[in-house]
Amino acid sequence: MQLAAGHEALITVEEGAVGGFGSHVAQLLADEGVFDRGLKYRSMVLPDIFIDQASPEAMYRVAGMEAAQIEAKVLAVLGVAVVGLRA
């Protein structure tokens, strides 16, 4: 709650599908009316597909959870224009 109050954007990250940590945080924030007052909120979760075998690193890349992709997510949420960012 304090984090939500003190920041423009809140992003959760977990190695799991939707319905887990991020969903619980969203539920709490919604219940407390935080979204009514405005907060940019994103939950980074595993996508809605069954990911085919590969190295874990490659699979997390498919899931959009590599460092570069987390960085891109932050910038996108803040609406920061990006030139030449590796997606």
Add this chain to the structure above:
Amino acid sequence: MTDLKTPLLDRVNLPSDLKGLSDRELRQLADELRAETISAVSVTGGHLGAGLGVVELTVAIHAVFDTPRDKLIWDVGHQCYPHKILTGRRDRIRTLRMEGGLSGFTKRSESPYDPFGAAHSSTSISAALGFAMAAELGGDPGDAIAVIGDGAMSAGMAFEAMNNAGHLGQRLFVILNDNEMSIAPPVGALSAYLSKLYAEAPMQDLKQVAKGFLGLLPPPLQEGAKRAKDMLKGMAVGGTLFESLGFSYLGPIDGHDLDQLLPVLRTVKARADGPMLIHVLTKKGKGYAPAEAARDKGHATAKFDVLTGVQVKAASNAPSYTKVFAQSLVAEAERDEKIVAITAAMPDGTGLNLFQDRFPKRCFDVGIAEQHAVTFSAALAAGGMKPFCALYSTFLQRGYDQVVHDVAIQRLPVRFAIDRAGLVGADGATHAGAFDVAFMANLPGIVVMAAADEAELVHMVATAVAHDAGPIAFRFPRGDGVGVEMPARGVPLEIGKGRVIREGSRVAILSFGTRLAEVLKAAEALEARGGVGHRRRRPLCQTPGPGPDLAAGRRA
């Protein structure tokens, strides 16, 4: 291996190519198939022992039956490499378990010769029965054959399927692949029953036969078979286990001898009019000395040198999460005699073999039985113990109702050590630990934690030991830690409290678990960009529940 010659195998692309081969040629083909399997796995790594144990069986089934019209279903599926070589996938067999390559298990989307995929245990008989009934009702025609190991047969689901199949009476083939072990030495009464079966029935002399087949044997053997049948009926089980379920039982026969496999399969294919159980004896790792000699019989190997069997082991700088968990638990158990540990047939995979060695009376391997493991743990807790139930995230799925009904509703302090959380790599979607946070965290009264690194895992074990108010779970991924300094001793963490790693102003990133390493990298990149302040916060624990509790946690 460039000098591997497989002249007969080279002529076989699909099972239909086997129809033109003589029995003698099939024997040679089996040898070539074994060599090709060893060669392929030496390059890819993967499950070796199981496949070697079914080379002859694979050849025999495909030679006698008419796949893919006949549905061949391999239980678990990890023994399917010879099967894949014979069903149009030899050209890709060295891509097993790799990105873009063949799955290490059977997979419907990969081939029509894989009518039903697997990777979890004990689903094959249920699937075969489904196909058999569909054919009966006007769906896809063809016979249904399930090949299931003795370990997989011990899971409750297999008995559910056998029972239903016996009741329905539909023609169905279940081949019990009995190699006396499944991953770890067998547990439970079923293996004792199976051991007794062939301890008292030497294969060469006595054949236990089903009623309809007694007449096929020459008169002297008929006497012996009748004696065997009566002897087995006198067992405490009350008649043979399989016949009492409604199956006709045939065997045991030597699963590496095509001279036994071919006539038996041909006979049952021609004559069976109900559910048949064919009991086949095999050796895991058969035909490759280093596998046969290994304790796990070559169950899962890395890439290896074919001549010596020596595996290529990647060097690692940090201990594995599994090892850290096991060692931490042992350390806690030294101080607290109420701590007990439970695994479902995976002492090595969960690291509990360490616990077993140290506290054999306090460690339980219940076999492939996750439902039982959970309820058993619940009652251990109710009886005053501190049970650590160690199940991979994906296998915890098998015991979910028990988590809800026996653990959560009764608020029993079972400690769930959830290994292989998150994406696991070469085993693919069937083993992914994608859902445990979702299906655990929404249960009232449960605490769910995710270790961000191996040091934190040590503290989470201590936290779990100390938490008696209700169930608690902690998840950690496959693989090695990040290389942080390890605490000398685990210290319980404060539930609901997060850790601030870095301060910032515009963005707060809440990381739950081991993605933290990537999050920190992203943070550094963002810092370098400038102009974007951010704070990373790592909630160690989470108590889902009424809003105020969670809010209080966040404020910490």
